[in-house]
Amino acid sequence: MRRNRIIRAFAFVAGAMLLSAPAWPEGDGTRVVLLGTGTPLPDPVRQGPALAIVVNDSSYLVDCGTGCVRQMAKAVQDLGISALQYTQIAGVFFTHLHSDHTLGYPDLMLTLWDIQNQPLPVYGPEGIIEMTDAILQAYEADITVRTEGFQQSDPTTLRPKVTVIGEGEIFSDDNVMVTAFRVPHGTCCPVSYGFKFVTSDRTIVISGDPSKSEEVAKQARRADVLIHEVYSAKKYESASDTFRQYLRSFHTSATELAEVANKAKPGMLILTHQLGTDECDTRGLADEVRKAGYRGKISNGNDLDVFWVFTEHRPRRASASSRRAE
Ligand SMILES: [Zn+2]
């Protein structure tokens, strides 16, 4: 049974690694890999919200939207980031439990099952245990077939090791210390967090999905990078009253983000969870933030962009695109 499992795991990982081509830039240091920079909209070029902080040989996932698992495989295969192999995940951290941030969670849990030799460590707000149990229950028939049939999957590694988080330090190991802080996000879920990752060489702050937040500005003060969600202020102008109310209480406009980022003064501002003027058109967002008075370094994040020492690194595949760091 064990041999079968090892072969399956090897075939899977080897498949993902087979074409790993471009050399990962040499040198040590913390890297940020954007796995998905979209919103709930089914944007064909942006997967659901997810990113990875990569330190040494370990990766730390923040949220797991649609496509998260396939994007990790792509990062291993196309970008040569071996720390994004499934066995190297040291923790999965959910900012909140909105569906766009968690749709990849069942995929992550069930896809990893045969590859991991220990349960996946998951950290999330109140409700994460119930969500995990409900997913396992939803797939009960499949799980029975896989554990009791010829596949002989190991039931002891299936259920993630789930920790419910609150404010303050939620995780630390040799690579990172992770702090959670509450952010306003309408009536969500019921709690929503942002995260600060401190490594030996970098401080990275991730906003989650807040409306304009003084707390984000405070946490990101002098951070190396602030990764922040944003919606177009132009879109707001043309929205209905109800949608305006929703945007104001749940999210941060480009104008508001300029204010937050001017207070925080991060080394670099990376836009994610981007809601542009016209459905999936997000090209003008960085300009909107600049026109609103932000003078710092800014980048429109795109799926599978990699940031390293916080000058942008666009690998060969992505550098064919004409977009540059903005
Ligand atoms: Zn949300």
Ligand SMILES: [Zn+2]
């Ligand atoms: Zn969201």
